[in-house]
Amino acid sequence: MAGAPRAPILLILFLCIIWTSTVMLMVTATSAESSSSVEENCTMMMKYKDPKQPINIRMKDLMSRMTLAEKIAQMTQIDRASATPEVMRNYSLGSLLSGGGSLPMTNANVEDWVKMVNEFQKGSLSSRLGIPMLYGIDAVHGHNNVYKATIFPHNVGLGVTRDPDLVKRIGAATALEVRATGIPYVFAPCIAVCRDPRWGRCYESYSEDHKIVQQMTEIISGLQGELPTNSTNGVPYVAGKNKVAACAKHFVGDGGTTEGINENNTVIDWHGLLNIHMPAYYNSIIKGVSTIMVSYSSLNGVKMHANYDLVTRFLKDTLKFRGFVISDWAGIDKITTPVKANYTYSVQAGISAGIDMVMVPFNHTEFIDILTGLVNDNVIPMSRIDDAVRRILRVKFTMGLFENPLADLSMVDQVGSQAHRDLAREAVRKSLVLLKNGNNTDSPLLPLPRNPNRILVAGTHANNLGYQCGGWTISWQGLSGNNHTSGTTILNAISTAVDPSTEIIYSENPEADFVKSAKLSYAIVVVGEFPYAETAGDNLNLTIPEPGLSTISNVCESVKCVVILISGRPLVIEPYLSSMDALVAAWLPGSEGQGVADALFGDYGFTGKLARTWFRTVDQLPMNVGDSHYDPLFPFGFGLTTQPVLGSS
Numbered sequence: 001m002a003g004a005p006r007a008p009i010l011l012i013l014f015l016c017i018i019w020t021s022t023v024m025l026m027v028t029a030t031s032a033e034s035s036s037s038v039e040e041n042c043t044m045m046m047k048y049k050d051p052k053q054p055i056n057i058r059m060k061d062l063m064s065r066m067t068l069a070e071k072i073a074q075m076t077q078i079d080r081a082s083a084t085p086e087v088m089r090n091y092s093l094g095s096l097l098s099g100g101g102s103l104p105m106t107n108a109n110v111e112d113w114v115k116m117v118n119e120f121q122k123g124s125l126s127s128r129l130g131i132p133m134l135y136g137i138d139a140v141h142g143h144n145n146v147y148k149a150t151i152f153p154h155n156v157g158l159g160v161t162r163d164p165d166l167v168k169r170i171g172a173a174t175a176l177e178v179r180a181t182g183i184p185y186v187f188a189p190c191i192a193v194c195r196d197p198r199w200g201r202c203y204e205s206y207s208e209d210h211k212i213v214q215q216m217t218e219i220i221s222g223l224q225g226e227l228p229t230n231s232t233n234g235v236p237y238v239a240g241k242n243k244v245a246a247c248a249k250h251f252v253g254d255g256g257t258t259e260g261i262n263e264n265n266t267v268i269d270w271h272g273l274l275n276i277h278m279p280a281y282y283n284s285i286i287k288g289v290s291t292i293m294v295s296y297s298s299l300n301g302v303k304m305h306a307n308y309d310l311v312t313r314f315l316k317d318t319l320k321f322r323g324f325v326i327s328d329w330a331g332i333d334k335i336t337t338p339v340k341a342n343y344t345y346s347v348q349a350g351i352s353a354g355i356d357m358v359m360v361p362f363n364h365t366e367f368i369d370i371l372t373g374l375v376n377d378n379v380i381p382m383s384r385i386d387d388a389v390r391r392i393l394r395v396k397f398t399m400g401l402f403e404n405p406l407a408d409l410s411m412v413d414q415v416g417s418q419a420h421r422d423l424a425r426e427a428v429r430k431s432l433v434l435l436k437n438g439n440n441t442d443s444p445l446l447p448l449p450r451n452p453n454r455i456l457v458a459g460t461h462a463n464n465l466g467y468q469c470g471g472w473t474i475s476w477q478g479l480s481g482n483n484h485t486s487g488t489t490i491l492n493a494i495s496t497a498v499d500p501s502t503e504i505i506y507s508e509n510p511e512a513d514f515v516k517s518a519k520l521s522y523a524i525v526v527v528g529e530f531p532y533a534e535t536a537g538d539n540l541n542l543t544i545p546e547p548g549l550s551t552i553s554n555v556c557e558s559v560k561c562v563v564i565l566i567s568g569r570p571l572v573i574e575p576y577l578s579s580m581d582a583l584v585a586a587w588l589p590g591s592e593g594q595g596v597a598d599a600l601f602g603d604y605g606f607t608g609k610l611a612r613t614w615f616r617t618v619d620q621l622p623m624n625v626g627d628s629h630y631d632p633l634f635p636f637g638f639g640l641t642t643q644p645v646l647g648s649s
């Protein structure tokens, strides 16, 4: 809790309050110059509030006023569900977050989000020093928690596009949608280099190839704004009210764990670490990324949340990263086995390793009390606390949070805007990989004719927006159905694309006899994985779940078919490939299914190239491009192309 301010500051504050309350009365009787010089003298006393002061001066001034309690509070982040405006005022906590699916009472309109964030912020602003809190959220494929926000393809699809400028524009659109809800901070991008698709977070990774992940860090320039050329390397940057602070995650080696087990151990030598998992951090730091999140995983048996050598000595000292390091959700709790076995030890190990802000995320008093005790007992030196607070304040000052702590409703139309949906549609189309299109003796099936008499659209994923968006959409693990957000299902998109005279039969899982007798010109089968996130998505067999496989066989053995696979990663496909006339990997395309139809019917050609190796059998895993034993079904970089159909709409 805030300690008593020192007497001289109280006196100055008092004079300044007198000044502000009388200046309006005086202003008619006094010259403008003398009034403004009083104002200057007042703000000079509160240099940290003066935007004309250099950031270093403001930081120094503010830190000189802060008690230990206020400093430790800045290092504390809790979930909105555990916060109230009163807690924010009493403790002056540094940050709040919405965990996946942690939403305001109603998620129905953007105004509710703005109001919620502002209420918390008003609490923070009424604390002793009025330091604004920083609200963060997982906006990992668009502003994905928010009803009717534009949902972009997950990163696994964006890597396919090989288009960093597209990804930068997605970052800029996401920043606008996030700011529209009053939020200035996103826990994105995930710059994991997923080396094993059995990992449930593989779809959050742009590629198994670090070079593609490096290129895609361009999203940071979209989220935060383009770094000015005169900026100092490693210093965070956010261009203002239409941009958000970004977070590169998860430092480091998250995508390299044994068998792709989430949060497990990455066994790799120093050379491999620097060559595969580290490079995208260089690019992120060069682009002025504001924050970096630590990985739950271990590196050669050492928990990253307790890894002083990597977090402090390498990231901060060697790479000169000067933004702040944040833990993952309850990340320090997991330093011990079992989880939270000795929280005092966890706090000590995490803060000593170099974590600046802890995503607690529920019990702030417990965290604050323990860290305070560790400082008072000289276990953690004051210099470590000051380093953390300086980094947090630098981000807050840089992004203009002190000047613009509260959001207004002027940007609400940005959420799910047509321009952003058009951009997402472009991304969907460019993220598709055409893996098969007829065979050597037959003419290609794609692009599909638009005006056949009758076609079949089949599969669990054809008419399910929740499935096509995947995990991290409205809820943490994702949802099923069409009413959780708005967008275009692949079925809707197909009905828009074909001629009005074409009859579309839609059936999730039709019988083979029906398919044989239905006099179809062709069938489109849309199947794949059901939504998942993090640990729940780890999978050792990587098979297409039922009824997907039976739909493929019922349909494709009876009629010419194209299979659209909706998945967060390559799946076992070799045994079924011969029955398919065409196969498209669509990954997790998000809300704009029209992008799939755009390529199917030839408005645009297929251009995507695999950013992952497509294995034959799971016992080949891990298998990545460049490995000595490389025998993929479809190699990294593979992708058939088609030409757009001339004269198509």
Ligand SMILES: *[C@@H]1O[C@H](CO)[C@@H](O)[C@H](O)[C@H]1NC(C)=O
Pocket: 034, 037, 038, 041
């Ligand atoms: C402001 O401060 C300057 C220098 O400290 C002093 O000369 C001046 O009288 C002050 N002005 C007012 C209006 O207090």
Ligand SMILES: *[C@@H]1O[C@H](CO)[C@@H](O)[C@H](O)[C@H]1NC(C)=O
Pocket: 086, 087, 090
């Ligand atoms: C906040 O502080 C006030 C005044 O000390 C106290 O009455 C109130 O219980 C505190 N509330 C919380 C949530 O800490």
Ligand SMILES: *[C@@H]1O[C@H](CO)[C@@H](O)[C@H](O)[C@H]1NC(C)=O
Pocket: 228, 230, 231, 232
């Ligand atoms: C960079 O240039 C801008 C515009 O000229 C200026 O406002 C800013 O202070 C400069 N920043 C640094 C770190 O020199």
Ligand SMILES: *[C@@H]1O[C@H](CO)[C@@H](O)[C@H](O)[C@H]1NC(C)=O
Pocket: 261, 263, 264, 265, 298
């Ligand atoms: C990795 O997973 C195995 C199997 O579940 C488990 O026994 C082990 O403790 C995990 N290691 C880490 C570092 O999490």
Ligand SMILES: *[C@@H]1O[C@H](CO)[C@@H](O)[C@H](O)[C@H]1NC(C)=O
Pocket: 342, 344, 345, 348
């Ligand atoms: C918990 O960790 C602290 C700090 O390392 C240590 O002093 C204490 O002995 C530990 N407690 C137990 C019960 O192991």
Ligand SMILES: *[C@@H]1O[C@H](CO)[C@@H](O)[C@H](O)[C@H]1NC(C)=O
Pocket: 363, 365, 366
């Ligand atoms: C927070 O942790 C403290 C100490 O372990 C405990 O006494 C308190 O009940 C916890 N508060 C909540 C809200 O869980």
Ligand SMILES: *[C@@H]1O[C@H](CO)[C@@H](O)[C@H](O)[C@H]1NC(C)=O
Pocket: 438, 439, 440, 441, 442, 581
């Ligand atoms: C090509 O596909 C047709 C059926 O569409 C099949 O009869 C033929 O055997 C295939 N040829 C090759 C070389 O796979």
Ligand SMILES: *[C@@H]1O[C@H](CO)[C@@H](O)[C@H](O)[C@H]1NC(C)=O
Pocket: 481, 483, 484
């Ligand atoms: C969507 O529909 C399901 C089942 O009909 C219902 O439980 C859920 O509340 C609906 N969600 C929304 C956001 O309307």
Ligand SMILES: *[C@@H]1O[C@H](CO)[C@@H](O)[C@H](O)[C@H]1NC(C)=O
Pocket: 538, 539, 540, 541, 542, 543
């Ligand atoms: C594959 O693994 C997933 C995740 O563990 C499991 O739910 C599913 O039943 C498995 N499928 C098969 C065919 O073994």
